[in-house]
Amino acid sequence: MSGDLVQILEGNTFVVSDRNGDIEASPTDATGLFSFDTRFLSKWVLTIDGERLNALSTDDLQYFETRFFLVPGTGTVYIDAKLSVIRQRVVGQGFSEQLAILNHDDKAVALEVRLEAASDFADLFEVKDALKKKGTYSSRAERGRLVLGYKRETFERETWITASAPAKIDPNGLTFKVRVPAHGQWTTDLQVTTANAGWGANNAAPQKRRPSMARGLDKWIQKAPRLECDSDSLRATYHRSLVDLAALRFSTRTMPGRSLPAAGLPWFMTMFGRDSIFTSLQALPFTPELAATTLLALGERQGSRVDDFRDEDPGRILHELRYGELTAFEERPHSPYYGCADATPLYVVLLDEYERWTGDTKLVRGLEQEARAALNWIDEYADLQGNGYVSYRRRNEQTGLENQCWKDSWDSISYRDGTLPGFPRATCELQGYAYDAKVRGARLARKVWHDPELADRLEAEAADLKRRFNRDFWVEDEGYFAIALDVDGRQVDALTSNNGHLLWSGIVDKSKAKAVASHLLGKRLYSGWGVRTLAEGEGRYNPIGYHVGTVWPFDNSFIAWGLRRYGFKEEAARLASGILDAAQFFDGRLPEAFGGYPREMTRYPVQYPTACSPQAWSTGAPLLLLRTMLGLEPHGDHLIVDPALPRGIGHLELLDIPGRWGRIDAFGRGRVDVERK
Amino acid sequence: MAADPTGTFFEALAKRAHEPLLQGASGTLRWDLRNGRRTDHWYVTIAKGGVEVSRANAPADAVVRADKALFDGLATGRVNAMAALLRGAMEGDGDLGLVMSFQRLFPAPPRSVYARRIR
Numbered sequence: 001m002s003g004d005l006v007q008i009l010e011g012n013t014f015v016v017s018d019r020n021g022d023i024e025a026s027p028t029d030a031t032g033l034f035s036f037d038t039r040f041l042s043k044w045v046l047t048i049d050g051e052r053l054n055a056l057s058t059d060d061l062q063y064f065e066t067r068f069f070l071v072p073g074t075g076t077v078y079i080d081a082k083l084s085v086i087r088q089r090v091v092g093q094g095f096s097e098q099l100a101i102l103n104h105d106d107k108a109v110a111l112e113v114r115l116e117a118a119s120d121f122a123d124l125f126e127v128k129d130a131l132k133k134k135g136t137y138s139s140r141a142e143r144g145r146l147v148l149g150y151k152r153e154t155f156e157r158e159t160w161i162t163a164s165a166p167a168k169i170d171p172n173g174l175t176f177k178v179r180v181p182a183h184g185q186w187t188t189d190l191q192v193t194t195a196n197a198g199w200g201a202n203n204a205a206p207q208k209r210r211p212s213m214a215r216g217l218d219k220w221i222q223k224a225p226r227l228e229c230d231s232d233s234l235r236a237t238y239h240r241s242l243v244d245l246a247a248l249r250f251s252t253r254t255m256p257g258r259s260l261p262a263a264g265l266p267w268f269m270t271m272f273g274r275d276s277i278f279t280s281l282q283a284l285p286f287t288p289e290l291a292a293t294t295l296l297a298l299g300e301r302q303g304s305r306v307d308d309f310r311d312e313d314p315g316r317i318l319h320e321l322r323y324g325e326l327t328a329f330e331e332r333p334h335s336p337y338y339g340c341a342d343a344t345p346l347y348v349v350l351l352d353e354y355e356r357w358t359g360d361t362k363l364v365r366g367l368e369q370e371a372r373a374a375l376n377w378i379d380e381y382a383d384l385q386g387n388g389y390v391s392y393r394r395r396n397e398q399t400g401l402e403n404q405c406w407k408d409s410w411d412s413i414s415y416r417d418g419t420l421p422g423f424p425r426a427t428c429e430l431q432g433y434a435y436d437a438k439v440r441g442a443r444l445a446r447k448v449w450h451d452p453e454l455a456d457r458l459e460a461e462a463a464d465l466k467r468r469f470n471r472d473f474w475v476e477d478e479g480y481f482a483i484a485l486d487v488d489g490r491q492v493d494a495l496t497s498n499n500g501h502l503l504w505s506g507i508v509d510k511s512k513a514k515a516v517a518s519h520l521l522g523k524r525l526y527s528g529w530g531v532r533t534l535a536e537g538e539g540r541y542n543p544i545g546y547h548v549g550t551v552w553p554f555d556n557s558f559i560a561w562g563l564r565r566y567g568f569k570e571e572a573a574r575l576a577s578g579i580l581d582a583a584q585f586f587d588g589r590l591p592e593a594f595g596g597y598p599r600e601m602t603r604y605p606v607q608y609p610t611a612c613s614p615q616a617w618s619t620g621a622p623l624l625l626l627r628t629m630l631g632l633e634p635h636g637d638h639l640i641v642d643p644a645l646p647r648g649i650g651h652l653e654l655l656d657i658p659g660r661w662g663r664i665d666a667f668g669r670g671r672v673d674v675e676r677k
Numbered sequence: 678m679a680a681d682p683t684g685t686f687f688e689a690l691a692k693r694a695h696e697p698l699l700q701g702a703s704g705t706l707r708w709d710l711r712n713g714r715r716t717d718h719w720y721v722t723i724a725k726g727g728v729e730v731s732r733a734n735a736p737a738d739a740v741v742r743a744d745k746a747l748f749d750g751l752a753t754g755r756v757n758a759m760a761a762l763l764r765g766a767m768e769g770d771g772d773l774g775l776v777m778s779f780q781r782l783f784p785a786p787p788r789s790v791y792a793r794r795i796r
Contacts (some may be wrong), residue, residue, distance in 0.1 A: 014721075068787075153764065153765075153766075154764055154765035154766045155763075155764040155765050156765060252779060253773055254774040256774045299748075300774060300778070301777065304698055304780075304781035304782075305754070305781075305783070305784060305785035305789075306785045306789045307785055307786050307789050308755075308786070308788070308789040309786065323763055324763075325764075327760065327763060328760055328764035328765075329760070329764055330757060330760050335757060335759040335760040335763060336759070366701060367701070368698055368700075369698075369700040369701065370701075434730075439698050564702035592746070649710075
């Protein structure tokens with residue numbers, strides 16, 4: 001996002017405006033008030049006596065609240081500094097804005113205050129692609145409010161605008177004739193409400209404003225474990241992660257009062273199977289309720305039929321859910337869209353990990369059918385080639401996704417020489433997730449669902465998958481796992497960070513783990529900040545290529561977990577240290593990705609430009625790294641703490657870690673020398 | 678296509694003693710289907726995967742209103758329920774979760790292909 005734009009949000013409602021607080025969107029310009037993937041205001045411009053205002057300063061008070069300090073006049077020289085204007089905006093269902101005009105003169109002043117308002121009701125997808133609207137617009141003043149409307153068949157969206165002070169309302173805005181006494185002020189409260197037709201949308205009474213949002217944030221932070229440590233920057237990063245995670249919370253209409261992590265702010269404030277699951281896994285030791293809601297919400301929308309347009313199958317976990325007009329009229333498949341191959345096995349992984357931490361067997365019993373359907377999907381629907389491996393190929397060739405793994409750009413899966421394989425593609429990490437899902441599914445079947453037969457079968461299948469995988473994906477002469485098998489069963493043999501996810505899943509033979517770990521921390525993959533997505537020296541390697549050379553903090557957090565799983569404590573600490581060092585350069589807010597340049601070359605991490613910040617799974621990365629550094633692992637009703645901390649961190653305490661043990665504290669001291677050897 | 682896909686759908690549903698897709702849901706869902714000048718009411722009561730279909734008046738946890746023609750589309754897989762909800766072709770009040778569970782019962786779109794056949 002450009003630095004000149006101010007954004008605030010609550011759930012999936014957000015406002016992007018300029019530094020004056022004004023909104024003047026063009027069809028392709030992404031400013032406005034958005035809710036449920038629809039723009040509800042594309043124009044919101046304040047003038048006094050016909051003049052625009054000039055920003056003195058803008059305060060982002062909270063992620064849901066901003067204050068703009070303005071003066072009349074638009075030039076660099078203030079024509080009249082005897083007035084100042086304050087707009088304080090809070091996002092709720094729409095937003096509320098308190099407008100205050102202060103007269104610093106010793107004479108009263110008469111002013112005409114005007115707010116121009118309009119909406120193009122663009123779908124978020126239209127904002128990106130500049131598509132033409134098919135419905136009709138309306139704008140009318142009625143019963144003391146301005147109503148902006150859009151209607152296409154049964155699809156109706158409205159924006160309601162009211163003011164607490166008397167106003168003359170016309171179809172283009174509100175005008176106030178005001179008199180501000182000497183050294184006095186005039187204020188009005190403006191309320192902009194987004195009204196969706198459809199379910200329960202006799203939205204006649206807007207939900208009451210929530211003055212408690214600030215309190216809610218305090219409570220959220222107090223509920224999380226407390227971090228005490230010598231490292232100021234780690235404390236700051238931890239705090240930043242918790243606040244950003246709060247901002248990324250997203251509620252669905254079926255589960256008011258509960259929230260799950262959305263993928264990114266602001267354009268991805270919706271449910272994504274993969275992102276919501278990975279983030280919930282990262283945050284599990286800190287805020288386990290996110291995982292519970294993720295499991296329930298994704299389970300509720302689990303695929304139930306074969307639908308090519310949505311790439312849906314029975315048992316499949318969704319990729320992305322959207323609410324806008326294009327989705328409503330099936331011009332886009334996001335109602336929801338199911339085209340991803342990893343969320344389904346990862347769903348079972350999260351379910352098991354959640355139970356291991358929380359002991360919440362009630363939830364796991366309640367989701368037994370969903371988990372069984374997910375496990376069934378792996379064998380019944382994901383084995384596209386009949387070779388016992390999960391692979392993907394989209395059936396929706398117009399608007400579906402080509403790459404259904406987390407490295408979803410067009411060139412992310414390549415041979416060493418840079419050529420690209422055809423479809424279907426069986427990427428390696430998918431096999432790891434499938435293996436882990438079977439192992440964990442077996443544990444749940446035995447312990448919670450009391451179905452030892454299923455447990456035996458899953459264990460046998462997992463063992464068989466592991467044996468085949470270690471034979472078929474192992475690049476013998478180099479000592480790592482190929483990123484994929486192509487249609488002919490040939491290895492797509494580039495060296496990638498995916499090897500770390502394989503460690504995390506447990507699919508790697510013990511005898512091969514050391515070679516894999518050496519590659520991950522070796523010069524070709526490890527930049528000094530973190531593990532690159534693709535190794536230096538490969539045909540497509542590019543240090544600023546999205547999935548072909550950049551370093552992803554989320555990726556690294558799972559690689560660190562994988563290293564710990566195979567006993568490589570010091571290597572995990574080294575990885576954690578690099579990523580947490582990088583976080584300092586971004587004020588504790590790790591970006592989605594940064595450049596894969598060697599650390600000694602750039603000395604600071606070069607940010608990869610992306611539209612969304614914070615990104616949920618980057619926000620979760622420091623949390624998972626804390627877990628791996630402290631070596632936190634549930635064991636029965638106990639929590640094992642086995643710290644291996646980088647020396648630079650010094651003393652570290654994580655207090656009140658929630659779980660089946662109640663609350664427990666973990667302590668550690670940095671002893672691992674992480675300097676590159 | 679059957680002459681009355683909606684009627685056929687509910688009759689088939691009534692014959693199912695147990696429906697695993699509804700395992701997690703419970704409650705009564707009422708469909709108000711506008712059919713010319715009259716409105717047909719269908720009640721579906723779900724409890725632990727068991728389903729009962731009735732036309733007798735009863736209290737409902739969720740009410741969905743739509744044209745019968747739309748439901749004919751849902752019952753034959755030609756219309757997607759979640760998209761219909763988003764565009765207001767289906768509307769209602771009450772426990773939306775119940776509707777989300779129920780929509781799993783609608784069949785696949787006619788032309789979709791079982792994944793394994795694309796090998």
